[in-house]
Amino acid sequence: MGKIIAVANQKGGVGKTTTSINLSASLAAARRRVLLVDLDPQANATSGLGFFLDEGEPDIYRVLTRQVQVDAALRATDLATLHLLPACPHLAALEVELVEHMEFGERALQLREILAPLRERFDFILIDCPPSLGLLTLNALTAADSVLIPVQTEYFAMEGLGRLMNTIGRVRESANPALEYEGVLLCMTDDRTVLSRQVSEEIRGHLESRVFETTIPRNIRLSESPSHGKPVLIYSVASKGAQAYLQLADELIRLNQSQ
Amino acid sequence: MGKIIAVANQKGGVGKTTTSINLSASLAAARRRVLLVDLDPQANATSGLGFFLDEGEPDIYRVLTRQVQVDAALRATDLATLHLLPACPHLAALEVELVEHMEFGERALQLREILAPLRERFDFILIDCPPSLGLLTLNALTAADSVLIPVQTEYFAMEGLGRLMNTIGRVRESANPALEYEGVLLCMTDDRTVLSRQVSEEIRGHLESRVFETTIPRNIRLSESPSHGKPVLIYSVASKGAQAYLQLADELIRLNQSQ
Ligand SMILES: Nc1ncnc2c1ncn2[C@@H]1O[C@H](COP(=O)(O)OP(=O)(O)OP(=O)(O)O)[C@@H](O)[C@H]1O
Ligand SMILES: Nc1ncnc2c1ncn2[C@@H]1O[C@H](COP(=O)(O)OP(=O)(O)OP(=O)(O)O)[C@@H](O)[C@H]1O
Ligand SMILES: [Mg+2]
Numbered sequence: 001m002g003k004i005i006a007v008a009n010q011k012g013g014v015g016k017t018t019t020s021i022n023l024s025a026s027l028a029a030a031r032r033r034v035l036l037v038d039l040d041p042q043a044n045a046t047s048g049l050g051f052f053l054d055e056g057e058p059d060i061y062r063v064l065t066r067q068v069q070v071d072a073a074l075r076a077t078d079l080a081t082l083h084l085l086p087a088c089p090h091l092a093a094l095e096v097e098l099v100e101h102m103e104f105g106e107r108a109l110q111l112r113e114i115l116a117p118l119r120e121r122f123d124f125i126l127i128d129c130p131p132s133l134g135l136l137t138l139n140a141l142t143a144a145d146s147v148l149i150p151v152q153t154e155y156f157a158m159e160g161l162g163r164l165m166n167t168i169g170r171v172r173e174s175a176n177p178a179l180e181y182e183g184v185l186l187c188m189t190d191d192r193t194v195l196s197r198q199v200s201e202e203i204r205g206h207l208e209s210r211v212f213e214t215t216i217p218r219n220i221r222l223s224e225s226p227s228h229g230k231p232v233l234i235y236s237v238a239s240k241g242a243q244a245y246l247q248l249a250d251e252l253i254r255l256n257q258s259q
Numbered sequence: 260m261g262k263i264i265a266v267a268n269q270k271g272g273v274g275k276t277t278t279s280i281n282l283s284a285s286l287a288a289a290r291r292r293v294l295l296v297d298l299d300p301q302a303n304a305t306s307g308l309g310f311f312l313d314e315g316e317p318d319i320y321r322v323l324t325r326q327v328q329v330d331a332a333l334r335a336t337d338l339a340t341l342h343l344l345p346a347c348p349h350l351a352a353l354e355v356e357l358v359e360h361m362e363f364g365e366r367a368l369q370l371r372e373i374l375a376p377l378r379e380r381f382d383f384i385l386i387d388c389p390p391s392l393g394l395l396t397l398n399a400l401t402a403a404d405s406v407l408i409p410v411q412t413e414y415f416a417m418e419g420l421g422r423l424m425n426t427i428g429r430v431r432e433s434a435n436p437a438l439e440y441e442g443v444l445l446c447m448t449d450d451r452t453v454l455s456r457q458v459s460e461e462i463r464g465h466l467e468s469r470v471f472e473t474t475i476p477r478n479i480r481l482s483e484s485p486s487h488g489k490p491v492l493i494y495s496v497a498s499k500g501a502q503a504y505l506q507l508a509d510e511l512i513r514l515n516q517s518q
């Protein structure tokens with residue numbers, strides 16, 4: 001039974017998409033069957049893997065609005081066991097449409113219904129979330145078994161952590177009592193700066209075992225690889241960025257085997 | 260008559276809040292009367308200036324929902340001519356409430372109505388927007404005379420620029436025909452990396468005169484200053500970050516005098 005993990009943090013630019021793409025690819029390199037779901041109207045996970053959809057091509061918006069079956073929208077990638085459910089910018093319209101056409105209790109359940117039948121075909125389903133706590137992210141938190149929270153080691157990113165954890169608590173009390181923490185991932189760390197070290201220590205101090213041992217250092221290859229439409233594993237496998245995400249995939253597999 | 264400038268970009272983490280805080284402070288240092296409006300439920304502009312609101316204190320959400328007068332929510336800051344209209348996390352509820360309780364044509368007009376009477380009391384009103392193109396940002400684009408677009412010199416940030424410019428075009432055709440470009444601001448530039456130089460050249464090539472001459476380099480003092488609740492001008496005036504925003508304020512004043 002595949003595990004569904006939401007990659008979420010309402011703070012912008014903290015490494016959600018970079019983690020979604022490169023953790024998915026690293027899990028696929030370890031022969032796990034992985035589905036990456038792009039739930040952000042920016043469609044960065046889609047373009048970061050080299051896909052550019054024309055208006056009208058099947059994407060997650062058409063799947064969620066029941067215009068096409070999910071199988072019609074799935075894409076194969078350079079890695080044999082990695083598939084993508086791509087996004088288009090018009091996904092942004094969904095949040096308003098859900099409020100206008102659906103009852104309060106139904107609005108956050110749409111993605112869960114779509115992903116349920118896919119659990120048996122994948123070992124991991126990762127959902128890349130937009131930088132907000134709106135209905136798209138609520139759909140991801142309701143569909144997910146756990147939440148992976150990328151955090152940049154900077155002041156504003158740390159500040160938003162409490163609010164995200166409150167939201168996770170509320171989703172657990174209502175739509176998804178089984179929602180757990182997969183872990184907090186420290187991203188763009190830079191051991192040369194006091195700020196990065198201070199924020200890392202503060203987060204580890206507060207959250208202890210919930211923080212992954214693996215951290216992701218700031219590494220230029222990670223920001224170059226999306227412009228080549230490839231995960232960093234394929235673009236520059238020897239880079240510190242690629243090695244960090246391979247290590248994270250190992251840690252995630254180990255954590256999930258022992259359960 | 261004060262100029263209203265929306266600081267907007269749906270891409271997360273590109274420097275919207277850092278620019279809103281530090282440009283506002285630099286304009287105030289140049290003796291301009293400035294109002295900084297925090298329109299992001301993350302409330303980073305509010306905490307970055309050292310304000311932490313309790314539930315119930317007057318903030319922009321209470322002003323937009325007509326629970327309090329705008330004057331009751333304005334805060335004085337360390338700089339004599341800089342005031343803040345702060346935000347609270349419950350601002351996130353406004354987008355859904357606007358869809359549920361208002362007609363389509365009314366939803367984006369709320370902020371414009373609130374800011375109109377303030378134009379004569381300030382030379383500049385800057386609005387810090389959240390990382391999305393939802394109703395909060397649409398309210399800012401409808402209230403504004405111009406849009407200042409911070410762009411990180413990275414691949415994903417460049418990609419989103421086209422979509423933002425489309426949205427600005429649509430707002431211009433409908434709710435706000437007077438909306439202009441204040442300019443595109445290159446942020447977190449790093450001349451040592453090929454990626455940063457390439458993206459900068461590409462954006463200048465496409466947008467030419469719309470790009471500010473001033474660029475904001477990556478500078479650790481800019482990410483440290485919000486943890487002290489101070490603009491970088493007060494925290495570390497000699498830093499490259501502070502000097503860059505002072506230069507930007509000069510450029511902005513010059514551009515607006517000649518018009
Ligand atoms: N470890 C890293 N080292 C260097 N650059 C990185 C790293 N992680 C991410 N980046 C770059 O930082 C920027 C922000 O990362 P990314 O887009 O993955 O964040 P995000 O949280 O998905 O943003 P958004 O909130 O807009 O969805 C991107 O340009 C990305 O290429
Ligand atoms: N020029 C710079 N040099 C170094 N760090 C910077 C610079 N500009 C911004 N930062 C840091 O980068 C992070 C992102 O910046 P900021 O929060 O201002 O972006 P934003 O666009 O407002 O993000 P969001 O989309 O979440 O609102 C912050 O931690 C900030 O302190
Ligand atoms: Mg992203």
Ligand SMILES: [Mg+2]
Pocket residue numbers: 275276277299303388389
């Ligand atoms: Mg911000």
